[in-house]
Structure formats: structure tokens, C-alpha cells
Amino acid sequence: MLVPTDGSELSTQAIHSAVDFAKAIGARLQFMHARSSLPLSLTGIDQWVNPSTLDELITATREDSERILAEAMAIAAAAGVEAKAEAVVHEVPYQAIISAADQHQCDLIYMASHGRRGLSNFLLGSQTQRVLTHASQPVLVSR
Numbered sequence: 001m002l003v004p005t006d007g008s009e010l011s012t013q014a015i016h017s018a019v020d021f022a023k024a025i026g027a028r029l030q031f032m033h034a035r036s037s038l039p040l041s042l043t044g045i046d047q048w049v050n051p052s053t054l055d056e057l058i059t060a061t062r063e064d065s066e067r068i069l070a071e072a073m074a075i076a077a078a079a080g081v082e083a084k085a086e087a088v089v090h091e092v093p094y095q096a097i098i099s100a101a102d103q104h105q106c107d108l109i110y111m112a113s114h115g116r117r118g119l120s121n122f123l124l125g126s127q128t129q130r131v132l133t134h135a136s137q138p139v140l141v142s143r
Contacts, residue, residue, distance in 0.1 A: 001027045002106040002137075004034065004097045005067035009102075014112035014142035015072050019079045021110065029083040030104045031072040033065045034096035037089055062087070101137050109139045112131035 003018045005011040015031070022029050037058065071084040076083035091094035101109050112129045132139050 001110050002030050002032060002046040002097070002101045002104060003110050004032050004093075004100070004131075005068055005071070005112075006033065006055040006093075007064065007071075008112070008114070010114060012071070012075075014110065015075050017142045019076050019081050019083075021141040022076075022081045022083075023079050025079075027108075029076055029081060030100070030106060031069055031076075031083060032088060032097065032100045033068050033085075034088045034090050034093040034100075035061050035065045036091050037061075045064045051053045088121055094127045094134065097127070097131050098135050101135060106137060109135055109137050111139065111141060113143050 001018065001022055003015060005015055011071065018029060021027070060086060065087040071089060073083055073085050086100070088096045088100060090099075095110070100106075111128055111131065114126060128139075128141055132141070
């Protein structure tokens, strides 16, 4: 079962729920965190950014990803559920999620819904919605 996480409170709740579900059915978990190469878009301002600042931003992004996955692994370990974790650098999270599910031959994607509504959903979209519409595996959305 693939469990993508972004480190948010809602994702952490989904991790707890996925761990309980996996324990009940005897499933293994594959946690994943998709991060961009930089924590923010620097398009157009790269000529004003010190290269050491870019290195610091990349390091901070990697460390945040490691922390998020370590927390997920600790939750699974506390419940006695077998799990693995990986961080993926990808600019399009939903594509990274689908690729990870395919690569690990997961039977199910278990993820949080971030519940965007109205105009923000229309403008920003939802990674969960995109996974739902593009994944070939079943997707269980935790609210």
C-alpha cells in the first residue's frame, strides 16, 4: 500500500489511519514524500540569489523530507507494521505518487484529502484529485 505524505496534519492523520488499516489486513506500507528541487519557485530571480543560499534551501528541503518520512516510519514501527520509505524529487507531486505506486507494484494508494473547496480547488487543484483521476490503482482517500 502506497501512503504519500506531505507532512501536514491531515497527512499525519491519514498515516495513522493507513497504519491501522494495514495492521488489520496484514499489509505492508510504502511511505513516500515528493518534494520539489527547491522549496519555492525562484524562476526569474535566480540571478539575484547567492549560490550558497540555493544550496541551503536544497538542504533544508531534503532534511524536511527526511523528517516527514522518519515520523511516518516511527508511527508504523510503533504499531508493528512493516514499512519502507522513500523521498522523491519531482516537480509534479501527483505524477510522483502514481510513478511510485507503479514502481513498487502497490495494490492501493492510501492518501489524505486536503479538502480544498470552491475557487481555491479550481485554481490550485488537488493532488489527491489528480491521483484519483490518473492512477490505475484504487485510491482510498482519508478525510
